[in-house]
Every structure is written in structure tokens, then in C-alpha cells.
Amino acid sequence: MKRRVLIPLTIALLLLAFKVPSLGQERSSIKVKNSEVVTNVVVIDIVQNGKTYELQCNAGGYLCQPLKNGTYTMVELPENFGMYVCRNVEIYSNDALDPEKTERLGEYCLVEK
Numbered sequence: 001m002k003r004r005v006l007i008p009l010t011i012a013l014l015l016l017a018f019k020v021p022s023l024g025q026e027r028s029s030i031k032v033k034n035s036e037v038v039t040n041v042v043v044i045d046i047v048q049n050g051k052t053y054e055l056q057c058n059a060g061g062y063l064c065q066p067l068k069n070g071t072y073t074m075v076e077l078p079e080n081f082g083m084y085v086c087r088n089v090e091i092y093s094n095d096a097l098d099p100e101k102t103e104r105l106g107e108y109c110l111v112e113k
Contacts (some may be wrong), residue, residue, distance in 0.1 A: 003006070017064035026076045042066050044108065048074065055089065055108035063107040067091065076110070084109045103104070 033052075034045040037059050044055040050093055057064035062083070073092040082088025086109035092102045 017029065025078070028074050028076075029071060030074045030091075031071050032067045032069050034069070042108075046074075052113045054111040054113060055091070055106075056111055057084070057106065057108045063090075063104065067105065070094075072090050072105070074110075083107055086110070 012083045022043055028048055030048045031044045031047055032044055036043055042055075042057050042059050042064055046053050046055055055067075069113065073095050075090045077088040077090065082090075084107075088107060089110045090107050091105045093105060
């Protein structure tokens with residue numbers, strides 16, 4: 001009996017956990033100026049609303065890759081969401097027709113310069 005209740009409950013909680021970060025997200029357009037890997041850290045220089053920032057993540061990690069120069073959509077995740085202990089953001093391509101169905105390109109720490 002317990003197993004019958006726990007499995008659907010677990011599935012429901014997992015689905016909720018994947019859906020919650022989409023609430024209250026702030027989307028903005030960014031421009032990637034440069035990407036490089038420095039001592040196993042991917043460092044991406046970006047410009048958002050005329051201000052420069054860095055995106056950082058652990059090279060070889062899940063959803064961590066250098067980005068080509070160009071324009072992307074950045075989504076700031078709510079506090080305490082994401083892989084890193086920092087201001088977490090997700091990056092999406094601007095090329096997709098439907099932004100809600102766009103594949104996530106990466107997850108990074110947003111660092112002010």
C-alpha cells in the first residue's frame with residue numbers, strides 16, 4: 001500500500017520541482033562577446049543592457065559549454081535554484097520560433113564585472 005502512494009507522490013514532486021523554476025523567471029537578451037576555458041572553468045563575457053558580466057561554469061559539467069559570439073536569451077533563476085552557489089542563469093538560443101520550447105544551451109553563474 002505504501003509503495004502505491006509513494007511512487008505517484010514522488011513523480012508529482014519531481015514534476016513540480018522541474019516546473020517551479022519557470023515561475024517568476026526574468027528573461028533578457030544578452031550578447032556573447034567571448035568564450036574561453038581557463039583552468040577547467042568556462043568563462044563567457046556577455047553584455048546585458050549595456051553592462052558587462054561574466055558567465056562561469058565548470059568545464060565538462062552538465063550544461064556547461066562555451067558559447068559562440070552572438071545574441072541569446074538569458075533566464076535568471078529564482079534564488080536557491082540551479083547547480084551553483086551563485087546567481088544562476090540559463091541560456092537559450094534566440095533562433096527558435098517558440099521560446100517556450102527552446103532547448104536550454106547551458107546553466108551558468110552570473111558574475112558582475
